[in-house]
Amino acid sequence: MIFEAIALFMLAVPGGWLLDRPMEIMGALSLMFGVLAMSWNFLYNWLFDLWDRRYRGMSKRRFAIRAVHAILFEAGLVIAGLFLIAWWLDMTFWDAFLLDVSLSAFFLVYAFCYNWAYDMVFPMRPLAG
Template sequence: MLPPKTLSERVLHALAFEIIAVLLCAPLLAWAMGQPVWHMGALAAAISLVAMLWNVLYNSLFERLERRRGWVRTPRVRAVHAAGFEFGLVLWVVPLAAWWLSVSLWEALLLDIGLLLFFLPYTYVFNLAYDKLRAAWWARRAAGYKGA
């Protein structure tokens, strides 16, 4: 069994997730919205900051629930995890995007739905890869201690 994640590991996880996301999203948003890359890049960075804070809080709460209930990260649990994260993020991002772009909440919601279509599979794949890399790191670390 893997040890619980520390706060510093949670921060590293969130930073990696968001940096990759901003690098992918800023140019796509600029193209889709017909806005300058710097303008959409700044919005992507602001959304990223909100998402990082939400990521740390949400994952902490989800993993606590996961341990309490004895859940295993099956594809179904991973899908629930990703969907729950994205739903909560919508509640934060839509008002921010509406204000930033001077559009209605409805238009911002439509934009966010587009982002959601990207982020649901991205969240799933990123966390699956992270968990596999983390498990491999701990396995190598345990093997190194046995050999010493």
């Protein structure tokens, strides 16, 4: 929830201004995108952790694994977000794609930094076995 709240604050006002859209429209899109992102985040990280336990044995997540994690997360979110943006803002798919990729570039860096900081504060512990 903290991740999404910070992101909404950083994007809602500038997004409305840059796209010349009413704040109500951008605010609603931000909320819908937040729900989409939270749902995808839950599903993706659950699946990623299952994979990590099975194939890497829950070893320490270093820079490379976090980079792959962030890129794959954003790829899935771009696909889902494209349709939401095109529909809600009544844009062509190309314009929606460009906006979605721009948002994804922001979130790629933001998610990487946020998750890396999370790993430093709450490191993974080995499973008892």
